Amino acid sequence: MIETFDPLKGEMLMILHPDGRCEEKLKPDLTDETVQTLYRRMVFIRLADQRALALQRQGRLGTYAPVHGQEAAQVGSAYALGEKDWVFPSFREMGVCTMRGVPLKDIYLYWMGNEMGQKVPENVHVFPISIPVGSHPLHAVGAAWAAKLRGEKICMVTYFGDGGTSEGDFHEAMNFAGVFQTPTLFFCQNNQYAISVPRKIQTAAKTLAQKAIAYGFHGVQVDGNDLFAVYAATKEAREKALSGGGPTMIEAVTFRFGPHTTADDPTKYRTDAEVDEWKPRDPLLRTQRYLKKKGLWSEEIEKEIKEEAEAEITQAVEDAEGFPPPKPGEFFQYTFAELTPNLKEQMDDFLAFLKEKGN
Amino acid sequence: MIETFDPLKGEMLMILHPDGRCEEKLKPDLTDETVQTLYRRMVFIRLADQRALALQRQGRLGTYAPVHGQEAAQVGSAYALGEKDWVFPSFREMGVCTMRGVPLKDIYLYWMGNEMGQKVPENVHVFPISIPVGSHPLHAVGAAWAAKLRGEKICMVTYFGDGGTSEGDFHEAMNFAGVFQTPTLFFCQNNQYAISVPRKIQTAAKTLAQKAIAYGFHGVQVDGNDLFAVYAATKEAREKALSGGGPTMIEAVTFRFGPHTTADDPTKYRTDAEVDEWKPRDPLLRTQRYLKKKGLWSEEIEKEIKEEAEAEITQAVEDAEGFPPPKPGEFFQYTFAELTPNLKEQMDDFLAFLKEKGN
């Protein structure tokens, strides 16, 4: 399927239309029950996102990069992965991370300014968030190469934005993946903006997907607000990777409804009209419509889903806020496996200073 | 023409065949006289190259990166440029640089280890050699952007190798050029190797020319040993750039007959058979055959050309070797427009040391 949608011809994979209509021929093997579950996760993510914004406004959480609008791209792709696959996220992947088993509590904890939030559970294969844009796809390529060398049938997915494709490291990652045919999936959420910079200033290429041509493998554009298209493309790319077919790039065309981060004021660089244009393509709405047609969605169901989600979210907030503060000098402890004499000395001096201060 | 040769279809522009036959329909507007002159330059470059190798073996010149085999790519492209165009070379462009007015003496002087060799005459627009691979195309993009902003009708050409396309900075340069539609020409001499690493390990893309697709502009593959094809493509790309059409990438498919540099032993990584395969495609031979068909080449003419070239080269060697050695402490003088107090102190101390030593 991926190979039949040619980005150079402006072709984009769309299965679930904004009105809830579905291209039955292309529809992936998702039971209605699964679609319901995935819809639940999308609602959960949207609400967890809103909560983060609220907490930030209340000064209970630091800068946060919201997912709002990109739920289908994150849920659809994350769901298509195997249990042992790894994910290499950027900073906007709360949806992906929770889907892959990172407790929401940890994500909140991290944005509250505690590094412990990135110590994911042992059975979870999510790499810590990479803040430097475009730099982490290389890590996914290396880890995928390692898996390939060991003959493991897994795939490594890296998430990045439209802005990320401009960095030199993105290029080097794509190129290494092509050369070593690593089982890497380059998942680009093209949400139309890199902070204030619109997609068209990011590159003169008509699509981001066509960038894969430079590296000798396939890139495909999918409607990133279409749960089915995202899932189907990811699944296919993953299977290709597992069967030795090498990397794929997926450009999920989506839109960031919210600010870049809580520190951003999007009215500086885009109009309400532009945002409104995207509203009918809201990924939740679309899935809702699909489910409604199947008789699997109603206002009551929605209410119940939301209540359940809110409860879970509230618990996560409580857990994060109840998490013990770092021990004095904790930040010295993870520089090396063992403290060097120099670090030991610095830490001792720091602890002595605390003591003198009477803490 | 550039747009009609699609690298994705494996199409490569060739006008002058190895046997000297010419595709008349595609033949550029070069008079036979000009072809003769360009042939002379190619011979000159080959001999100047050989001289450099000889000087290196005699310990009279340092590490040197020979052009041998790439004469048509360099002469054809350099000749297609306008007087005010700038060139941003890598380290293997002795041919381009001499074509653009850098005295051979200066080039020798540089490789003899004197920075003064890169102080090109005021009317020559050749940027100093960039040793870090892939990093200088950005400079060409910036300089081209400046020209565009001032409304100057000139174009900036940057030369790099197949290996250079793997660096992140190459990507960023191509991308900026596309976004700002700068009059930049990306001239890639794909000589099949980056030191020992063959072209196929450099990237999984079938051609390097197709990399331009990632940036929204055209790339074309030309036979780099074909003087006419190189000239024609460069000229067209230049005209396009001057008329506001933005950047172009040209992949000149060629072969490095010699070692990577004088420090390299190519038998470590390639067979004689491979080198022999390329011999019939020698760029000089081909042009010679063309001229011979026109009655403009003979053994005598060749002899005369060579003698003339050797005389010029000998003079350049003499001039370079006769160039006064750097003044003591010269290397302090060009760090800033003025010596900082710290540098002044260091220089004084250095000069005092020389004095104590009795120099």
Added chain:
Amino acid sequence: MAKRNMVEAINAGLMEEMEKDPAVMIIGEDVGKEGGVFRVTDGLQAKFGLERAVDTPLAESGIVGVALGLAINGFKPVAELQFMGFLPPALDQILNHISRIRNRSRGRYTCPMVIRMPYGGGIHAPEHHSESMESILAHIPGIKVVIPSTPYDAKGLIVAAIRDPDPILFLEPKRVYRAIKEEVPEDNYTVPIGEAKVLREGGDVTVICWGAMVREALRAVEMAAEEGINAEVIDLRAVSPMDDNTYLESVRKTARVVIVHEAPKTCGLGAEIIARVNEKALLSLEAPVERVTGYDTTFPLTKMEQDYLPSPERILRGIRKVMAF
């Protein structure tokens, strides 16, 4: 004369230079329409157009590499890097090219340009948004490194930087951006690059600092004054070239020195200052020079940020230590 914060002061300096010299040009991520994430370039695109305040693709090496190309061909680019944490992708261009063009071409090409970036901690930011790497830059021959600590200096230094014939790294203490307002003349003026400033005279101990640490040091010094310690405070204002004479003179007077910086201690700029004091004023010293600095760890997130940063208390402790020696 209006009271301005540092953001406004730099903005005014850029505005004035762009007015005077059509070759001055702003490039970077979000510098155009958005006016920069800290609004330092606010209004410049509106005033001077899309071609003089230009949003670029998200690529730091690209930004400074292209700026080099603009600079050698007649423009005076002022490139912005969004945070110093995103300087490293641009380091190759800076270290291997920008700093060397004059030398490499023996003066035939030069590279007058400014690379601005906010640096330092204290704003509860995510990872990579709090770094201080001035000593890495100061180690690179061929670039100058300027760090204002006040709105007045910031304007005068950015103007001087733009006019300088050589490449300048201009580090802006983001924690100070909006924290102080002071009188900033409407006229166009410069503050010379490479001149330190004595902010407070005193005979007991010399405190050397720059950037956001200046305010912390001044606070510490006030506390010290209550203990009867009379400190001299020196703001370096440029860390390359450094104004050795100003601090050496002070050291010869006070015989005691505390250096404050946010960057990790090891191979931070403090070490270089100590080395120069050692070379030129060793016999004046009556106590080991004390460094109050960031630690040799990654800059921590919000919960531990204040533990990492030199605070007035920690600086005071350093002052007491050199006094007690």
Added chain:
Amino acid sequence: MAKRNMVEAINAGLMEEMEKDPAVMIIGEDVGKEGGVFRVTDGLQAKFGLERAVDTPLAESGIVGVALGLAINGFKPVAELQFMGFLPPALDQILNHISRIRNRSRGRYTCPMVIRMPYGGGIHAPEHHSESMESILAHIPGIKVVIPSTPYDAKGLIVAAIRDPDPILFLEPKRVYRAIKEEVPEDNYTVPIGEAKVLREGGDVTVICWGAMVREALRAVEMAAEEGINAEVIDLRAVSPMDDNTYLESVRKTARVVIVHEAPKTCGLGAEIIARVNEKALLSLEAPVERVTGYDTTFPLTKMEQDYLPSPERILRGIRKVMAF
């Protein structure tokens, strides 16, 4: 026991570790078929196959970034950068990621890997082939920086580096590569990382050096001996972490110090050593510590290379200076 040069010694160390541990893997430009431009990885691809000694595309950031990925997933990559002059494109990955993975994930992921590269001048090379940037690396928390000066140490240190649980930058003085041969055991042994070595005992002055400067210092010290000056010579062997005790002990004994490095003087590692001497042994000093270093300029080409590099004569001059103080 065979006499080996440094290239052969490192090669032997790599070979042995690859034999013992299938997770050890070589990646870099020209490291495979070619065996590296200096032949340090010669024969490894022939012996261990295309998957364990791998030629990569020409992209330094890619090489070390992919190595990170290999390291967090069970491999122990030994990445080669062809020259230290081409380290800067990789600095972002090193500084912003490799050095921080353990910290960022609170130990959940770690990054045991080695990044090797030849460094330093003296081989009449083109631009970018002679640089020394160890102090930039020593300023980065979370990486260790090892520099052997002899074949014996080189083998023991590369083996130790490969086994270390943290990322190591391994700097090889290319001028020494084939310049000395010494007995290098066939057995597998390690030299501990972070231990300096006293190469020569003496009571008059302490000369601290590393890498290619060790030989120059030893020559200078021989000349000094003829003048009746008895110098102690210390080879740091690792510049991060530094073995403070060894040189401090010496300084307390000799009271005079000369530090030698090729890197530019300002913010070079010499400054940090002076700072630590100042902090811990100031009262022992009887003369300012002298730095004999490269200058704060671009490393010049062949014609002036010898002017730039610390020579035995220049070091001797430094020794005389501290003795005469």
